[in-house]
Amino acid sequence: MLPEIGQFSLILACVLSFLQMVYPLYGVRTGHQGAIRSAKMFTVLQFVAVAISFVTLAYLFFINDFSVSYIATNSNSALPWYYRLSAVWGAHEGSLLLWVFLLATWSIAVALMSKNLPVESMARVLAVLGLLAFGFYLFVILTSNPFERTLPYFPIDGRDLNPLLQDFGLVIHPPMLYMGYVGFSVAFAFAVAALLEGRLDSAWAKWSRPWTMAAWMFLTIGIALGSWWAYYELGWGGWWFWDPVENASFMPWLAGTALIHSLAVSEKRGVFKSWTVLLALSAFSLSLLGTFLVRSGVLVSVHAFASDPTRGLFILSFLILVIGGALLLYAVQAAKVKSRGRYELASRESLLLLNNIFLIAALIVVLLGTLLPLVHKEIGLGSISIGEPFFNRMFTILVVPFALFLGIGSLFRWKRQKLGELVKPVLIILVLSLFVSLAFLFIFAPALTWLAVLGSFLGFWIIVSVVYEIYLRSTHRHSFINGITKLGNSHWAMSLGHLGLAVMIVGITMTQNYSIEKDVKLAVGEDITFERYDFHFDQINALNGQNYVGTVGTFSVFHDQQKIAVMNAEKRIYTVQRMPMTEAAIDAGFTRDLYIAMGEQLPDGAWAVRIYYKPFIRWIWLGPLIMAFAGFIMICDKRYRTKKNPVDKLGEKDV
Missing domain, CATH: 2.40.128 (Lipocalin)
Structure with missing residues (x-):
C-alpha cells in the first residue's frame, strides 16, 4: 500500500506542476488576479505531494520493503540504517526523485521568501519552475519509476548498496551537489521570466543574485565533498581526476562563478545585462547537460548511473526543448535590453568582464575535453583519450592571467580608473607577494621548481591584494578600526571569496609539486x-x-x-x-x-x-569552504530583505 501512496503522490505532484506552469501564465496574459496568485498555492501543494513521495520511499528503504524493485536492487537487511536512507539517492531512480524534490524545495523557497517580488514576476518565475518540474516528473514516472513492484514474487533480501557508496561522504555529497545543480534553475527561471516580461533592470539582478549565490554555494560545497570523498575512499591518494562526471559538475560551477560576478555588475552599474542573462541560461543548461551525460549511458565512470537508451533519448529531448526554447526567447528579446551605465576600458567593469572571459574559456576547455572523445567515437573516428595532462596544461595557462587580474581588480574604481594611481599599490603588492611566496617555499618545500614558485606567487598575490585592498578601504575616510567595521557584507563576501580561491591555489600547488x-x-x-x-x-x-x-x-x-x-x-x-x-x-x-x-x-x-x-592537501578543501562561507555572508546582506533597490543611484556604493 505504501508504494502506491508514494506513486500516487508523485503523479499528483506532476499534475500540480502542470497547473503551476499553465494557470499563472494564463492569469498574466489575461490579467486574472486569482490565476496569477495561484502560482504560490500550486507550488506549495506540489512540494507537499513530492515530499510525501520522497519520505515514503525513504521509509520503505528503512523497513526493508524488498517488494519494491528499486529497494531490492540497492539495499540489504544487513545495511546500516543510515546507509539505507542514503540509498534513496544511491542509484538512478531515487536520485531523480531527490532531484525533483529539491526542485520543489527551491520553488517553495522562492514562493515564500520573495515577498518583495511583484506578483506578475513571481507568477512567471514559478511557472518556469513548474515547466522544469513537469518535464522531470514525466521522466521519473515514464522511465524511472522508483516505486515499481517486484510482485507477485519478491526476494527475501536485497542485492545491497554499491560498497563505493557506503560512506558518510556519499550520504551528504549528492544532496549538496544536487542542491547546487537544481538551484541554478531559479536563476534560469528569473532570466526567462525577465525575458518574457521584456524588462531586465537592476531590480531583476537584485532579486536573482542571492538565489544564484545560494546555488553556487551549495555546488561549491558539493564539488569539494566529492573531491574529499574520492581522496580518502578510493585509495588512490588523489583529489581530482578530470573524470567526465567530475567535469559535468565543474562546468556549471564555472558558468555560475561568471554569473555571480556579472550579476554584481548588473546590479550595481546596470551593465552586462544581456551577458548576464545568457550566463543564467547557460548555468542551468550545463546542469541539464551533466544530467544527460551521467544518465544516458554514454559515459563510463565510477560516478555514472547505468541507463538505457530510452532514458537518454528522453533527457536529450527535454534538454533540446528547454535550452533551445530559452535561447530562442533570448534571441528574440535580448535586442530590447539596453545597458544604462557607461564605463571606460580602465575600470572595474572591464576587469570583471575580462575575468568572465577567462572563466568561459576554462568552461570551453572542460566542455571540449569532455565531449570530444564521445563525439570522435560516435562518428566512427575511433577512440581518443583526453586526460589529466591536457586539462592541467590548459588550466595553468588560463589561471595565470586570471589570478593576476583578479588580484588587482578590486583596486580599480567603477566607471573609470586612472592607471597612474595604481602604480604604487601594485608595486607594493608585487614585492610583498614575491617575498611571502618565496619565504613560504623556503620553509615548507624541499626544493624550488618554477611551477611551484609560479603557483605560490599567484596564491599569495591574491592574498596580499585582498589584505591590502581591505586596508585601503578601511583607512580611506576613517581610522582603521572604525573603517573596517563599516565594510558591508558584499565587500567581505568578495574578499573572502577571493581569499578562498587563493588558499586553494596554494594547496593545489604544494600538493601537485611536492606529493x-x-x-x-x-x-x-x-x-x-x-x-x-x-x-x-x-x-x-x-x-x-x-x-x-x-x-x-x-x-x-x-x-x-x-x-x-x-x-x-x-x-x-x-x-x-x-x-x-x-x-x-x-x-x-x-x-x-x-x-x-x-x-x-x-x-x-x-x-x-x-x-x-x-x-x-587540506588547503584544497579549505579554500572552497571559505568561498562557500563568503557566499553565505553575501546572502545575509540586509539589502536583499528590503524593498528599496540598492542601485537607485549609480555610483561607487558598496565597492
Missing part, C-alpha cells in the same frame, strides 16, 4: 622511513563489520623519535556483493597528510603497502 608516494613490501614488525617519518607495521587483525569482513593493518608513526600517530588501514570484503574495498588510513594535518593504503597479501605473508606524503 610523494611509495609502494613498499612490509611484513608485520618491519619499519620503513619515508619523508622524515618512521612507519612501523605493528600488527594485522581480523575485521568484522555489520555487512563486511576483512583485515586491518595497524601502523605506528614516529617523527624525531616521537610517536605522533597510530594509523589503521583496512581491506574490506562486502559480504553480499563480494566486492573488495580499500579504506585508507590518514593522519591529517594543517600542513600535510600521511596516507596509507593496504594492498594485497603476498605469497610470503608480507603485504603490499602504498604510503603517501601530501603537503597542504
Whole structure:
C-alpha cells in the first residue's frame, strides 16, 4: 500500500506542476488576479505531494520493503540504517526523485521568501519552475519509476548498496551537489521570466543574485565533498581526476562563478545585462547537460548511473526543448535590453568582464575535453583519450592571467580608473607577494621548481591584494578600526571569496609539486622511513563489520623519535556483493597528510603497502569552504530583505 501512496503522490505532484506552469501564465496574459496568485498555492501543494513521495520511499528503504524493485536492487537487511536512507539517492531512480524534490524545495523557497517580488514576476518565475518540474516528473514516472513492484514474487533480501557508496561522504555529497545543480534553475527561471516580461533592470539582478549565490554555494560545497570523498575512499591518494562526471559538475560551477560576478555588475552599474542573462541560461543548461551525460549511458565512470537508451533519448529531448526554447526567447528579446551605465576600458567593469572571459574559456576547455572523445567515437573516428595532462596544461595557462587580474581588480574604481594611481599599490603588492611566496617555499618545500614558485606567487598575490585592498578601504575616510567595521557584507563576501580561491591555489600547488608516494613490501614488525617519518607495521587483525569482513593493518608513526600517530588501514570484503574495498588510513594535518593504503597479501605473508606524503592537501578543501562561507555572508546582506533597490543611484556604493 505504501508504494502506491508514494506513486500516487508523485503523479499528483506532476499534475500540480502542470497547473503551476499553465494557470499563472494564463492569469498574466489575461490579467486574472486569482490565476496569477495561484502560482504560490500550486507550488506549495506540489512540494507537499513530492515530499510525501520522497519520505515514503525513504521509509520503505528503512523497513526493508524488498517488494519494491528499486529497494531490492540497492539495499540489504544487513545495511546500516543510515546507509539505507542514503540509498534513496544511491542509484538512478531515487536520485531523480531527490532531484525533483529539491526542485520543489527551491520553488517553495522562492514562493515564500520573495515577498518583495511583484506578483506578475513571481507568477512567471514559478511557472518556469513548474515547466522544469513537469518535464522531470514525466521522466521519473515514464522511465524511472522508483516505486515499481517486484510482485507477485519478491526476494527475501536485497542485492545491497554499491560498497563505493557506503560512506558518510556519499550520504551528504549528492544532496549538496544536487542542491547546487537544481538551484541554478531559479536563476534560469528569473532570466526567462525577465525575458518574457521584456524588462531586465537592476531590480531583476537584485532579486536573482542571492538565489544564484545560494546555488553556487551549495555546488561549491558539493564539488569539494566529492573531491574529499574520492581522496580518502578510493585509495588512490588523489583529489581530482578530470573524470567526465567530475567535469559535468565543474562546468556549471564555472558558468555560475561568471554569473555571480556579472550579476554584481548588473546590479550595481546596470551593465552586462544581456551577458548576464545568457550566463543564467547557460548555468542551468550545463546542469541539464551533466544530467544527460551521467544518465544516458554514454559515459563510463565510477560516478555514472547505468541507463538505457530510452532514458537518454528522453533527457536529450527535454534538454533540446528547454535550452533551445530559452535561447530562442533570448534571441528574440535580448535586442530590447539596453545597458544604462557607461564605463571606460580602465575600470572595474572591464576587469570583471575580462575575468568572465577567462572563466568561459576554462568552461570551453572542460566542455571540449569532455565531449570530444564521445563525439570522435560516435562518428566512427575511433577512440581518443583526453586526460589529466591536457586539462592541467590548459588550466595553468588560463589561471595565470586570471589570478593576476583578479588580484588587482578590486583596486580599480567603477566607471573609470586612472592607471597612474595604481602604480604604487601594485608595486607594493608585487614585492610583498614575491617575498611571502618565496619565504613560504623556503620553509615548507624541499626544493624550488618554477611551477611551484609560479603557483605560490599567484596564491599569495591574491592574498596580499585582498589584505591590502581591505586596508585601503578601511583607512580611506576613517581610522582603521572604525573603517573596517563599516565594510558591508558584499565587500567581505568578495574578499573572502577571493581569499578562498587563493588558499586553494596554494594547496593545489604544494600538493601537485611536492606529493610523494611509495609502494613498499612490509611484513608485520618491519619499519620503513619515508619523508622524515618512521612507519612501523605493528600488527594485522581480523575485521568484522555489520555487512563486511576483512583485515586491518595497524601502523605506528614516529617523527624525531616521537610517536605522533597510530594509523589503521583496512581491506574490506562486502559480504553480499563480494566486492573488495580499500579504506585508507590518514593522519591529517594543517600542513600535510600521511596516507596509507593496504594492498594485497603476498605469497610470503608480507603485504603490499602504498604510503603517501601530501603537503597542504587540506588547503584544497579549505579554500572552497571559505568561498562557500563568503557566499553565505553575501546572502545575509540586509539589502536583499528590503524593498528599496540598492542601485537607485549609480555610483561607487558598496565597492
